[in-house]
Amino acid sequence: MLIYLYLCALWVFYEVAPATISQIPKASTVMMGTDVTFECVTSEIPNKASLTVNWWKLGDERLLQPSSHGRKRVIQLENDRNLLKILDVRVADSGIYYCSVGQQQNEIVSGTGSRLQVHASPEPVSLSPKAPKNSSNLVLVCRTGEFYPESLIFTWYKNDTNIKTGISTSKILNTNGTYAASSSLETLQPSGSGALYTCLVTHLTLQSPAMAIYVDASLNPAKEKTHLFLLVCGCALSVCVCLAVTVLSRRKCQFRKQEGKEDSVKFPSGSFKE
Template identity: 35%
Template structure:
């Protein structure tokens, strides 16, 4: 037997070990919620050259490998000489399924596969009001698509739980998600300002999610919309505003009023003193105040002792410049 024939079984054994290299898989979060990010890990025997590692990913039921060109949310990365990852951002319900990895290069092998479960939250919610001809109200609360089918819907009216007059139904949409619709029917006419709340609990929510609706009827009385104490506050505020305006107006009027002690101008041409009648008292006072002319002793009896005639004052025309 030749040496090549002796080495052939060993070569076949080595090649078989290379082809059937063990490839393991694990997932960072097996039960995820839509909108989150998950990472698939693929581990394999250590490669000597990281550039020679080729890893493909595919989902059970697909005929082609996954590619970032098909969906930008997918990120493919070779982490080391013995591991690779697939990251999916912003999960959707359709991303749920079993994922596999395939390693090619120095070693070749397929992963065992791992399942990803994606749950969906019933949020957001919306309330659709419908009024009948007689004024009664029907509130319709709708959820978005959710999964799994474990939910509870409750109604409140003005912070009071409502148990009668409600009805809830659920159905499956084309994506495989559940959608719930709940009805609250009022038997009495609705009043403006009444608040209705639809609250939904689900396994994907830490706290229940809710949406509210406030009744607003056109043409309803304004008094039904606000409590009595608001009107008292408005009246007090209006009274204070009026008082402040009156005080400001009084101060402005005082500032604009003319002063009593203002001095008036006097025309110089009109201020000439007019002699008084000799018989008047003021004439005597004026004479006593003025010095008497000196008397010549030699004049004797020729001196006229009669009082001098007063000079008649000629009335002057009023100067247009004088006030």
């Protein structure tokens, strides 16, 4: 009797035991614009023909449907494997994705979830001058591209000296969930000093800070062209004077040599008679 009850218990356990699910990977961090794939692997259970696997994102009640259209695609594979592939990921795609196994429209068990984190680099970084409102001082603005997460640091240098004053920073949240930031530097020295300014941007996505450089050259190109023209003309005039002096010197030397030859000519005696 005990043996019979034991065998019945094993049969019931085998028929109604819930499936187990493994989600691979458990977490993934990718850059915005790339693709990511999550895998749902179910254990061996009876009646696999009636097995269904569903995917959804935490906080979103809609199930992700198998489709070859759109960025989020559910792909059924053999050997109890099911894939969720997200194309061209965006910051808004960040979250936890679950897969669940069901039979006859009844859910049996859900996976433990796969966490997706989407990052965006602040590159490219640009540095350009800005006309000041009430001053002739130099104003530089360092701007980033779209980035995520929010934390970001600007660092300024003039030549090799770190600048910590005259700096103001602003940050905005874009509609797609990314951020954009800018940092302004106003110096007390008028523009045209010839100094080298460097803006460094430090962010989680960067192995080394992104860099932008600005050389504070003269802001009056016409004046620079005039100076260059006068310099060229002066050089040309000097060359002409040198050539003229050289030619005159050579001619003078030749004239002196010719006079010396004439003075050295001697006429024979008796050649002329009075």
